[in-house]
Amino acid sequence: GQARNFTIHGVVKWVDSRIQQQPSLKVFYRTISPRHFSNGEWYNGGTCDNTIPFMSEKNDxxxxxxxxxxxxxxxxxxxxxxxxxxxxxxxLRDEGHVSKYGVRARHGSQDCLHWCLPGT
Structure with missing residues (x-):
C-alpha cells in the first residue's frame, strides 16, 4: 500500500539525485517476477519447476x-x-527460470531468482 509506494518513490528519487554525479551511469529499477508456484507455496510443498511456456490471456x-x-x-x-x-x-514464461535445473541444484531447493529470458 502506501508504505510500498513511499519506499519505491523515495529510493528512485534518492538514486536519481546520486546519478547526477555520474552522467554515464545507467540505473534500472527491475520489477519483480510474479508468483508462479503450483501445488502450494515454497514453504509447504509448492513447486516452480514447470517446463512448458504458459500461454493464455496473459499474452495481451x-x-x-x-x-x-x-x-x-x-x-x-x-x-x-x-x-x-x-x-x-x-x-508468460514461468518455465524460464532456473528452478531445480540449475548447475548447483540441490534436492528440495529451487532457484526462482535467476531467469533465462531476455532482459531478466
Missing part, C-alpha cells in the same frame, strides 16, 4: 507495452532511472 498484457506495476512506472517518470519491467514477461 505483454503486448500492450504498458507497465505491469504502476508504482515503479510512476516513480521513474521524469528521472534518469529506467524501468526494466520483467513482471509480465516472466508471467
Amino acid at each position: 498484457q505483454v503486448q500492450t507495452h504498458k507497465a505491469s506495476d504502476l508504482v515503479p512506472a510512476k516513480a521513474v517518470e521524469g528521472t534518469r532511472v529506467k524501468l526494466l519491467d520483467i513482471t509480465a514477461l516472466s508471467a
Whole structure:
C-alpha cells in the first residue's frame, strides 16, 4: 500500500539525485517476477519447476507495452532511472527460470531468482 509506494518513490528519487554525479551511469529499477508456484507455496510443498511456456490471456498484457506495476512506472517518470519491467514477461514464461535445473541444484531447493529470458 502506501508504505510500498513511499519506499519505491523515495529510493528512485534518492538514486536519481546520486546519478547526477555520474552522467554515464545507467540505473534500472527491475520489477519483480510474479508468483508462479503450483501445488502450494515454497514453504509447504509448492513447486516452480514447470517446463512448458504458459500461454493464455496473459499474452495481451505483454503486448500492450504498458507497465505491469504502476508504482515503479510512476516513480521513474521524469528521472534518469529506467524501468526494466520483467513482471509480465516472466508471467508468460514461468518455465524460464532456473528452478531445480540449475548447475548447483540441490534436492528440495529451487532457484526462482535467476531467469533465462531476455532482459531478466
